[in-house]
Amino acid sequence: MLDDEQLATARRRNWLVRDLPANRPAPALSGSLAGLSYFAKDLFDIAGSVTTAGSAALAGRTAASADAALIGQLSAVGAQLCGTTNMDPLAYGFVTSNPHFGRAMNPHDPERICGGSSGGSAAVVAAGLVPFALSSDTSGSIRVPAAFCGVYGYKPSAGWLDGDGMQALSPTLDRPGLLARDAAMLARLFDVLTRKARATGGAPLRVARLGGYLREGCAPEILEAVDHFAHVAGARTMIEVPWAAAARGAAYVLVAAEAGQTHLRQLARQAEVFDEQTRHRLAAAALVPQAWVSRAHAVRQAVLNQFDMLFADHDLLLAPAVPCLAPLAQALDRSADDDRLPLRASLGIYTQPISLVGAPVVAVPLPTRSGLPTAVQVIARPDADSRLMGWVTDIAAAL
Amino acid sequence: MTRSGTSGLHHDVRHRLRAAGLGNLASEASAITAHWQVILTMAAAFDAPAIAAGDSEDGGPQGA
Numbered sequence: 001m002l003d004d005e006q007l008a009t010a011r012r013r014n015w016l017v018r019d020l021p022a023n024r025p026a027p028a029l030s031g032s033l034a035g036l037s038y039f040a041k042d043l044f045d046i047a048g049s050v051t052t053a054g055s056a057a058l059a060g061r062t063a064a065s066a067d068a069a070l071i072g073q074l075s076a077v078g079a080q081l082c083g084t085t086n087m088d089p090l091a092y093g094f095v096t097s098n099p100h101f102g103r104a105m106n107p108h109d110p111e112r113i114c115g116g117s118s119g120g121s122a123a124v125v126a127a128g129l130v131p132f133a134l135s136s137d138t139s140g141s142i143r144v145p146a147a148f149c150g151v152y153g154y155k156p157s158a159g160w161l162d163g164d165g166m167q168a169l170s171p172t173l174d175r176p177g178l179l180a181r182d183a184a185m186l187a188r189l190f191d192v193l194t195r196k197a198r199a200t201g202g203a204p205l206r207v208a209r210l211g212g213y214l215r216e217g218c219a220p221e222i223l224e225a226v227d228h229f230a231h232v233a234g235a236r237t238m239i240e241v242p243w244a245a246a247a248r249g250a251a252y253v254l255v256a257a258e259a260g261q262t263h264l265r266q267l268a269r270q271a272e273v274f275d276e277q278t279r280h281r282l283a284a285a286a287l288v289p290q291a292w293v294s295r296a297h298a299v300r301q302a303v304l305n306q307f308d309m310l311f312a313d314h315d316l317l318l319a320p321a322v323p324c325l326a327p328l329a330q331a332l333d334r335s336a337d338d339d340r341l342p343l344r345a346s347l348g349i350y351t352q353p354i355s356l357v358g359a360p361v362v363a364v365p366l367p368t369r370s371g372l373p374t375a376v377q378v379i380a381r382p383d384a385d386s387r388l389m390g391w392v393t394d395i396a397a398a399l
Numbered sequence: 400m401t402r403s404g405t406s407g408l409h410h411d412v413r414h415r416l417r418a419a420g421l422g423n424l425a426s427e428a429s430a431i432t433a434h435w436q437v438i439l440t441m442a443a444a445f446d447a448p449a450i451a452a453g454d455s456e457d458g459g460p461q462g463a
Contacts, residue, residue: 245444245445246444246445246446247445248441248444249440249441249442249443249444249445249447250444250445252437252438252441253438253441253442253445253447256438256441264419264420264421267421267424268420268421268423271421271423271424276430279424279427280427280430280431280433280434281434283416283421283424283427283431283434284412284431284432284434284435284437284438285434285438286419286421287412287415287416287419287435287438288438288442291447291448292442292447292448295445295446295447295448296445296447299445345437
């Protein structure tokens, strides 16, 4: 369990949201994760507590009658839930700057952001408070904070982790996932929560870097770290992905459309319960016309076909997780050098295209010469999660 | 974007808000427009079809 000083630090740095109900039953005394503590992002149901997803807009709901499926699985094997972590309201953002709970401060530099939307979860792991945290990823919400805070992240293929009891943002692209301090911890969680065997050993996997759009505008020290990892991994080739910009646009519009529709009724009747930034984002999202959604789905299918073809010659693909090191909070609304969108809107540039195809990804943290961490996305074909996790476990030992 | 283009986009967003049943947010159209512009940029990236522009001079994603 955490000591008082750790909890005080976590609160002072705006990493936490909800305490647990006082009468919460203890986890199993024995089991494969007995004795381990963890936090969950504030969008997982906890029996007897209202699931707010970091937003006052959901505070009027009734308390959850049962734990989210993943929390139930973890309790059954002895893991101790400690509370919930800060996030962008309703998981719609890449910053974890929450109007109710403050901006989550990066453990490496409090002036910098943690990334989002799972910033609180990444921070408590990176700071060593807990060995892992439950999280979610729609457009990059695990991979971006994993990179900015320097922890492992796992975004699974659809159905590999049970998302029952997790507040939705975009049902098409939402995935529950994990953040962990190291590859061994991530692998243990994978074994317990997916009940699938990791594929280890066997013939060496064919690994390649993704190029073009998935490296454009990336900070040199991040490319240096990713390329060093690629060298260790034996990735000699680089593949161009001409569909990446369209995939990013389609992912962005799909998520916006689904988020807008999810909250449309409440926006019309009780707009004032949403904080200003979220209200404005969701209102714009609610304006996405159906014709764009249809087109985005068609693009998704076309991209899926092209993505699948990449795996005729390769098993795993590498790409940076983020275009920059964790930004200073005050720099978020500036435009990047040659990008007309503000930095805030550009943080998911390398994660959103991969989200569209539903590929499983492990974000592997890497050091940079700046002293701040980053991460590389290790990407597999959908439903090749066992192979992906096995390879990551092996390569982590070589780093 | 020109000042007249921005003004037209605000007007278009106000129109779309009312059409979506969000007339209660029409007074916040200016702030909502900033987010709508990002969506327009993303829609243009995958050649989303043109939509009726209301009385906007920007004409949907192709004009963003």
